[in-house]
Amino acid sequence: MAINTHPTLPEFDYIRPETLIEASDFLMRHAGDARPFLGGTDVFVRMRDGLLTSKFLVDVKSLPGMNDLTYNPQEGLIIGGAINMNRVIASPEVQEHYPLLADACRSVASYQLRSRATIVGNICNASPAGDTIGASLAFEGSLHIHGSDGMRWEPLADFFLGPGKTRLKAGDIVIGLHLPPPPAGSKGVYLKLGRNKLSDLSIVAVTALGYPEPAARSGYRFRLILASVAPVPFVAKDAEAILANTPITSDSIHEAACLAAEACTPIDDVRGSLRYRKQMVKNLSTKALFQVWENLKMLSMLDQRL
Ligand SMILES: Cc1cc2nc3c(=O)[nH]c(=O)nc-3n(C[C@H](O)[C@H](O)[C@H](O)COP(=O)(O)OP(=O)(O)OC[C@H]3O[C@@H](n4cnc5c(N)ncnc54)[C@H](O)[C@@H]3O)c2cc1C
Numbered sequence: 179m180a181i182n183t184h185p186t187l188p189e190f191d192y193i194r195p196e197t198l199i200e201a202s203d204f205l206m207r208h209a210g211d212a213r214p215f216l217g218g219t220d221v222f223v224r225m226r227d228g229l230l231t232s233k234f235l236v237d238v239k240s241l242p243g244m245n246d247l248t249y250n251p252q253e254g255l256i257i258g259g260a261i262n263m264n265r266v267i268a269s270p271e272v273q274e275h276y277p278l279l280a281d282a283c284r285s286v287a288s289y290q291l292r293s294r295a296t297i298v299g300n301i302c303n304a305s306p307a308g309d310t311i312g313a314s315l316a317f318e319g320s321l322h323i324h325g326s327d328g329m330r331w332e333p334l335a336d337f338f339l340g341p342g343k344t345r346l347k348a349g350d351i352v353i354g355l356h357l358p359p360p361p362a363g364s365k366g367v368y369l370k371l372g373r374n375k376l377s378d379l380s381i382v383a384v385t386a387l388g389y390p391e392p393a394a395r396s397g398y399r400f401r402l403i404l405a406s407v408a409p410v411p412f413v414a415k416d417a418e419a420i421l422a423n424t425p426i427t428s429d430s431i432h433e434a435a436c437l438a439a440e441a442c443t444p445i446d447d448v449r450g451s452l453r454y455r456k457q458m459v460k461n462l463s464t465k466a467l468f469q470v471w472e473n474l475k476m477l478s479m480l481d482q483r484l
Pocket residue numbers: 213214215216217218219220221222223238259285286287291294295296297298299300301302303307308309310346350351352353377378379380
């Protein structure tokens with residue numbers, strides 16, 4: 179393949195609709211030729227590199243709901259599509275109730291990039307390495323979407339179909355991400371392994387969230403989500419089941435980490451071999467689960483003292 183040493187952005191028409199209906203209608207009428215964008219950090223780079231062609235780029239940042247960032251204890255958190263990652267990180271409500279999401283955002287590239295990049299864009303881009311997808315799945319998020327048939331909610335658990343592929347249809351615009359209130363006493367960890375410590379996509383990434391759950395045999399439930407080791411970020415269900423059904427010990431944590439490594443289907447590529455990625459899933463899952471477990475134990479000791 180010839181390398182283009184002077185890549186440039188091809189021509190396109192910039193469209194800025196005033197209403198959601200107008201935006202969805204435009205995207206429907208020009209299906210295949212038009213796409214919505216938010217921060218543009220994926221769209222413009224992919225267009226410049228010739229990986230994407232669009233006659234029309236539809237700026238959806240000013241549409242109703244796109245700039246909402248609200249939290250209440252009954253409903254949880256709403257992050258409008260246009261809220262960039264730095265604003266998510268700076269939100270006192272996110273820091274207090276969803277620190278795992280703030281950590282995931284912090285791991286994305288650089289401050290400069292995060293002042294454009296959005297969580298909704300990260301989710302809609304559907305990269306197996308998307309850094310904010312694990313936390314959004316761990317908190318059982320769903321997307322608020324406006325399409326040609328009106329509004330609907332789409333749970334994130336069923337949203338991803340493959341690299342770059344989602345349940346979004348022509349005319350669909352994601353208005354925001356909703357995260358329900360976090361489970362009481364939850365603790366989370368995001369571990370990302372890249373080729374360097376800053377500004378790289380992950381070779382393997384592990385999101386772990388744990389919380390007390392009296393109905394579980396172990397007394398706890400864990401969520402474990404793996405990224406960059408399958409066509410889509412996915413929940414390691416067998417690992418979660420072990421931790422819900424057997425007492426939490428170093429043996430059960432090691433067993434869960436082994437099950438997580440067995441469940442993944444990574445590819446060999448320039449960033450890591452299949453064998454290396456599987457081994458790293460085991461190592462990072464063990465580390466993340468131990469860290470979460472230590473934090474949960476500490477919290478329970480503090481509760482007993484009060
Ligand atoms: C230098 C660099 C470093 C990066 N590092 C990282 C990293 O460390 N981790 C990481 O996860 N990502 C990284 N990325 C990728 C990118 O920054 C993120 O995926 C970002 O979150 C995308 O958000 P955005 O708002 O810019 O999305 P956009 O580029 O605007 O859109 C992304 C995709 O979502 C679609 N879309 C956008 N808005 C909507 C909507 N409202 N409804 C429906 N579809 C929509 C677009 O059509 C497009 O397909 C990096 C990118 C660059 C250029």
